[in-house]
Amino acid sequence: MKKIGLRILAALALTLLPLVGSAADDRHSSPQAGTRTYAQNYKDMVLATCIANAYTNDKNAAIDAGSSVSALRDWTYYDLEKSPDAIKSLVDVYLARDYHNPLVESEMKGVRFDFLKCLDMYHSKELDVLTKRMVINPKRTYRQDNPPPAKPK
Numbered sequence: 001m002k003k004i005g006l007r008i009l010a011a012l013a014l015t016l017l018p019l020v021g022s023a024a025d026d027r028h029s030s031p032q033a034g035t036r037t038y039a040q041n042y043k044d045m046v047l048a049t050c051i052a053n054a055y056t057n058d059k060n061a062a063i064d065a066g067s068s069v070s071a072l073r074d075w076t077y078y079d080l081e082k083s084p085d086a087i088k089s090l091v092d093v094y095l096a097r098d099y100h101n102p103l104v105e106s107e108m109k110g111v112r113f114d115f116l117k118c119l120d121m122y123h124s125k126e127l128d129v130l131t132k133r134m135v136i137n138p139k140r141t142y143r144q145d146n147p148p149p150a151k152p153k
Contacts, residue, residue: 033075034146039131039138045072046130047122050091054114075142076135083134090130094121 033041045068052065097120099113121127131138137145 031071031075033072034142036075037139037141038075038077039135041072041076041142042078042131042135042138043122043127045069045076046087046090046127047118048072049087050094050118050121051115053091054095054112054118077137077140077142077145078134079136086130086134090121090126091118093126094118094124 033044036044048065048068052062052069055061055065094117095114097117099116101111101113104111
C-alpha cells in the first residue's frame, strides 16, 4: 500500500513539476520592474542613466545601461517634462566628483571610481528629494495600474 501511495505522489509531483518550473522561469526570465514602485523604478532609472553616462567609452556597458533606462521609463510614472534635465544635472554633479584612493592609484593609473559615484548618487538625499518631486503616485506600481488582461476561460 505504501508503494502505491509513493508512486501516486511521485506521479503527481512529476505532473506538477513543469508548472512550478514555468512559474519560476517566468519570474527569472522577465524584468521585475513592473512589480516595484514607481519611486523605486525612478531611482533605478537614474542609476542606469548615471552608469550609461559614466561608461560612454565602453560601448557594451553604455548600450546595456541605456537600454535599461528605456525599459525602466515604461514602468515609471513621473514628470516627463521636468525630469530629464533634473536627472542630467544630478548625474553630472556626481560624475564630476573627484574621488581618490592612493592605494588603488599606486597600482592602476587613471581610476575614476565612476561606478562608486553612481552608487553614492543612488543612495543620496538629493535623489530622494528629486524622486519625491518628480514621481507621481510613488507607492504605486505599474502592475497595479496596468493589470494583465484576464485569461480566457
